[in-house]
Amino acid sequence: MAIFLSENDVKQVLTVDMAMAGVESAHRDLALGQALDTPRQRSRLPQTVLHILQGALPAQGVIGYKAYTSNRSGNRFLVHLFDAGSGELKAVIEADYLGMMRTGAASGVAARWLARPDATVAGVFGSGWQAEGHVRAICAALPLELVKVWARDADKLRDFCARLSEQTGRRVVPAADAEDAVREADLLGTVTTAAKPLFDGDWLQPGTHINAAGSNALIRQELSEAAIRRCGLITVDAVPTALAEAGDLLPLLEKGRLQARQLVELGEIIVGRHPGRSDAEQISLFESQGMAIQDLAVAVRVLAAASEQGLGREIPMQ
Template identity: 40%
Template sequence: MALLLTRQDVEMLLPMSEAMAAVEEAFRQLALGQAVMPLRSAIPVPAHNGLNLAMPAYIGGDLDALGLKVVSVYPDNPTRYNLPTVIATVLLNDPRTGAPLALMDGTWLTAMRTGAAGGVAAKYLARPDAEVVTILGAGVQGRTQLMAACAARPIRRAYVYDALPERSRTYAAEMAPKLGIEVIPTEDLERAIREADIVVAASNAHEPIFPGAWLRPGTHINGIGSHTPTTRELDTETVRRALVVVDQREAALAEAGDIILPIREGAITEAHIHGELGQIVAGQIPGRTSPEQITLFKSVGLAIQDVSTAARLYRLARERGVGQEIPL
C-alpha cells in the first residue's frame, strides 16, 4: 500500500517554513557527500513546446530518503490550456526496501521547494536588513519566491514586474493581504531594480531582463526561472559583478545559461563560481562577506529538493492522518 497525496493535501500540509527546513537540510547533506543524484534526464517535446524531465535522488544521513520526480515544463500551458507551466508527480520509496511509500502531486511541491531554495539562499546571502524585494515574473514561482523571501528576511515592500501588466496587478492584489506587506505592481523596471535589496528572477524570459549596471551595492539576486544552456534571465554584467553561488556546480555548468553564456563570452571562467549553497549551509565556505557585496544564487533545481520535501510531507501526512491508502 502506498499513500496518495493530492494537490489539496500538499497545500494543506506544507507551509513555507517546513519546505525551507527540508531544503536547507538537503543542501547540507549534499555538501557533506551524503546525496546520490544523477543529472536529470530531459526529453524535449518540440511539437508541443514542452520538456519532460526525470529527477531521481537518494539522500543519506539523518534524512535517509529515496525518490523520483517526473516533471513537465510547458510554457504555453497557461495561455493555451489554462494549466500551470510546470506539472509534476513525485514517487517516494522506502530506502530500506525500495517499496513505494507515497505518490504525491509534485506541482505545488515543486513551486514550494523552489521558493524554499530561494529563501534558504536569502537566509545565507542577503543582507540581514533587507526590506525590499523585486519579483520578476508574476507566476506561481513569483508567489512562492516572495513567500520564502518574507520568511527569510524582514520584507516590508515588494515590487512585481511582468511582461503582462495585468498579471502583476492580480499578483499584488493576492499577495499583499496574504503576506501583510505592501506589494506594488510596476512597469518601471529600472526603479524596481535600483530600489531592491533582493531581486528574484522567476520568469520565462530567454534573454536578460535588466542590465546589471542597475544593481546597487549590497543587492542579492536569486536567478530561478531559466534552466537551459541557451537561455538566461541575467546579463553578463550581473554575473560578473556578483559573488556567484550555485545549487550544484556540475548542474549549473551543464544547464544554467546564466552562467554558461558569460563563460562562453570570456567574461568569466568557471572559477568565478564561489561555491555551492550547501557548502555555505554546512559552514564549509563563507557566504556574504560585506554589506556592499552583490551576491547571486543561481538555481537550476535539484532532485534532492524534491525528495527531501516529499519525505517531510510524508511524515507530516502520517502524523496528521492525511491522504488515501492505495494498492499498487
Template identity: 60%
Template sequence: MALYLTEDEIRQVLTLQDALVAVEDAHRWHATGEAIDTPRARSRTPTSALHILHGAVLPIGVMGYKSYTTSREGARFWVHLFDVANGRPLAVLEADYLGMMRTGATGGLAARVLSREDARAAVVFGAGWQARSQIEALCAVRNIERIEVVARKRDKLEAFCAEQSQRLGRDIVPADDIESAVRSADVVVTITTATDPLFDGRWLGEGTHVTAAGSNALIRREIDEATIRRAAVIAVDARATALRESGDLLPALEKGRLNEYGMTELGELLVGMRPGRRGAADITLFESQGMAIQDLVLAARVVDKARTAGLGRDLPY
C-alpha cells in the same frame, strides 16, 4: 503500503516552514556527501516533453525521483519515493504545489545566507504561480517592507500585487520604472521564462543580492554578464546542474569569464566550507536550477505529516 497524496491533501499539511527546513537539510547533506543528486534529463517529442530528476538522501533513508511533463496543455508533476534499505515504494505525490513551495524556499534560503540582514526593499520579476512562494519565502527570512513587481500584463500584475499584499501584509506594488526599482532594491528576484536579460546589471546598487530562479534551460536568460562580473559570490544549487542547464551562466563559462569553481554551492555556504558575503558592499548572486533532493526531502516530510493526519490512500503495491 505505499501512500498516494493529491494536491489538495498536500496543501492541507505543507507549510513554508516545512519547505525552508527541508531544502536547508537537503543542501547541507549534499555538501557533506550524504545526499546524491543527479541532474535533470529530458526526453522531447514534437508535442511534449518528459523531465526527470533523481537522487537519494541517506540520513532519512529515501531515494526517488521527480518527474514532470510539459506540453501546450500545461505541466504535470509527481514525486516518487522509495526506501533506500530495500527499494520498496514509499509514496507517490502530486507535486505542483510541493515544487512551487520548495523553489520559493530555496530562494528564501539563499537570501537568508547571502543578502544583507538589513535588506528592506525588493524587486521581483514575474507575477506567476512561482512568484508567490518566492515573495513569501523572502519575507519570511528578511524584514522586507516594500516589494515592486515587474510583469508584462498590467491587469494581471495589479491583481497579483493586491492579492499578495493582502496575504502577506506587506507593501507589494507594480513597478512603474524598472531601472529605478532595481537601483533601489536590496534584493532582486527573477522567476520568469525570459529568453533575454530582464535588467542591466550596471543598475545594481552596492550590497544587492540577486536570486535568479527561472533559467533552467540553455535558451533562457534572466540576467546579463554585467551582473555576473559584478558578483563577489556566485552561488548555485549544484555545480553539476549549473554546468548543464544554467542559461544565465553558460555564456560567461564559455567565454572563460567564469570557471566551474568560481561557482559556490549553496550547501558549501551553509556548512562553512566556502565563504559567502564578506562585506555590506558585496553584490551576491544565486542561480537556482532545482535539485531532486530538495523535492525528496520535502516530500518525505509531507508524507510523515499526511500519515499523522490520516490523509492519502494506499496504493496496491
C-alpha cells in the same frame, strides 16, 4: 502500504517554513556527502517533453525522483518516494504545488544565508505561479517591508500584488518599470522564462543579493553579462547542474570570463566550508536550477505531516 497524496492533500499541510527547512536540509546533506543528485534529464517529442530529476537522501531515509511532463495543455508533476533501505515505494505525491513551494524555498534559503540581514526592500521580476512561492519565501526569510514586482501583464500584476500582500502581511506593490524594481532593491529575484536579460546591470546597487530562478535551460537568460560580472560571489545549488543548464552563466563560461571553480555551492556556505558574503557592499548571486533532493526533502516532510493528519489514500501494491 504506499500512500498517494493529491494536490489538495499537499496544500493542506505544506508551509513555507516546512519547505525552507526541507530545502536547507538537502543542501546541507549534499555538502556533507550524505546525498546524491543527478542533473535533470529530458526526453523530447514534438508535442511533449518528459523531465526527470532523481536523487537520494540516505540520511533522511529516502531515494526517489520527480517526473513531469510539459505540453501546451499544461504541466503534470509527480514525486515518487522510496525507502532508501528496503527500496519499497513509500509515496506518490502530486507535486505542482510542492514544486512551486520548494523552488521559492530555495530562494528563501539563499536569501537567509547571502542577503544582508537588514534587507528591507526587494524587487521581483515575474507574477506567475513560481513567483508566488518566491515572494512568500523571501518574506519569511528576511524583515522585508516592501516588495516591488515587475511583469508585463498589468492586470495580472495588480491581482498578484494584492494576493501576495494579503498572504505575507508585507507591502507587495507593482513597480513602475524594470528600473524601478532594481534601483533600490536590497534583494532582487528573477522568476521568469525570459530569453534576454531583464535589466541593466548598472542599475544594481552595492550590497544587493540576486536570486535568479528562471534560467534553467540554454535558451533562457535573465541576467546580462554585465550584471553577473558585478557579482563578487556566485553561488549555485549544485555545480554539475549549473554547468549543464544555467543559461545565465553558460555564455560567460564558454567565453572564459567565468570559471567553474568560481562557482560556490549553497551547501558549502550552509555548513561553513565557504564564508559566503564578504562585506555589506558585495553583490551576490544565487543561480537556482532545481534539484531532485530538494523535492525529496520537502516530500519527506509533507508525507510525515499528511500521515499525522490521516490524509492520502493507500495505493494497492502486490
